[in-house]
Amino acid sequence: MPMSFNLNVIEEFRANGGRVTGPFEGGNLLLLTTTGARSGRPHTVPLGYVRDHGLLLVVASAAGAPEHPQWYRNLLTHPVVRVELGTGTFDAIAVPAEGARRERLFAAVVRAAPGYGDYQTYTERELPVVVLERPAAPPGQPLEVRSLADKLLETHGWLRAQLRDVRREARSHTPGRPAGLGLQLRQHCLAFCAGLTHHHTGEDSAIFPALARSHPELAGVLDRLGAQHREIGRITEELVALLAAVEITEPDRLLLELDRMSAELEAHLDHEEEALLPALAGIPFPPARPAADTR
Known part of the structure; x- marks a missing residue:
């Protein structure tokens, strides 16, 4: 997508608590901020997402382009990402699924959003399915941080x-x-x-x-x-x-x-x-x- 289009979507998302108009209106949309693999600078993109049995999934489809999108290459170097979902923001660990797990999760994605199946037919590369894991709080930590x-x-x-x-x-x-x-x-x-x-x-x-x-x-x-x-x-x-x-x-x-x-x-x-x-x-x-x- 053109950078200017992404910037407009990001601004509208943040101004309206995660709601946007245009082609993404009514869809499941989040903002993903990765750290540049070479630049080290933050890089934010709007992405569609799918939930499957409690997992939050995004697909590095790039609309079926022949190469992986930059945000995916970034997270392979820097797995800790920032997720904006609705009015909430949290850190997550981005973990691409492999093997049989990837096949199962991609099938779940296509059932929820068939367009990803079309994107896969456009390219010879296997579209990565990325699980955005929100680390659970370890037991025994302070319930409230005051000091x-x-x-x-x-x-x-x-x-x-x-x-x-x-x-x-x-x-x-x-x-x-x-x-x-x-x-x-x-x-x-x-x-x-x-x-x-x-x-x-x-x-x-x-x-x-x-x-x-x-x-x-x-x-x-x-x-x-x-x-x-x-x-x-x-x-x-x-x-x-x-x-x-x-x-x-x-x-x-x-x-x-x-x-x-x-x-x-x-x-x-x-x-x-x-x-x-x-x-x-x-x-x-x-x-x-x-x-x-x-x-």
Whole structure:
């Protein structure tokens, strides 16, 4: 679709709580924001969607064009996407379906929206069916985030849950399948690595320097935590490199790296919580806005 047409649809969608006129009027429409595979910039497109047994599905049809659309290539590099649906907005992990699951889901899509079947006849490429997974909140996290300590526990709970899921998936893919690790495992691994890197970058650039100023007695602890960040970062880079060659990666090596990261990360999170939660409990989250100057 022309960019100007997409921009008009996006503006109308956001201005009218997800309702639009024109060719999409009355249809199931969402906005998907991906991160550019090369540019790193956000890229938003309007897409039709289908629900099937609780799954939220989009198809990289490009109206039957010979090449995958850019938004699909983006999510293969950056699986964490932003979804706008009606008046709601949430983050999701974009996971292309494979094999028999893809066939079943594509059949469900065509039953709901037969035009996708027509698009498939226009091209030799297999149209990808992408599941937009909204990660469930891990058990035991704070019901309401009121302080930076609550936010830290919420983030740590997400990281622990994601790593457990990734390790479980890795083990389920390995028996008798030396090269069949799958897109699902790859996407979840990349999403976890991106979330972990984002969390540590935020701590290193903002939270730790602020704590060092307000709690100088924590200087040694913060230095040790920063060193742990760097070590975990090296493991993360090695894991991402393995995922880039996922079809030739030995499953045992991937599991070894996941186990190494898990041990390092669990020890780090436990240490961080023990050392920092008392100091963070007194810092409100989100931070209060500074009062307006009325002079």
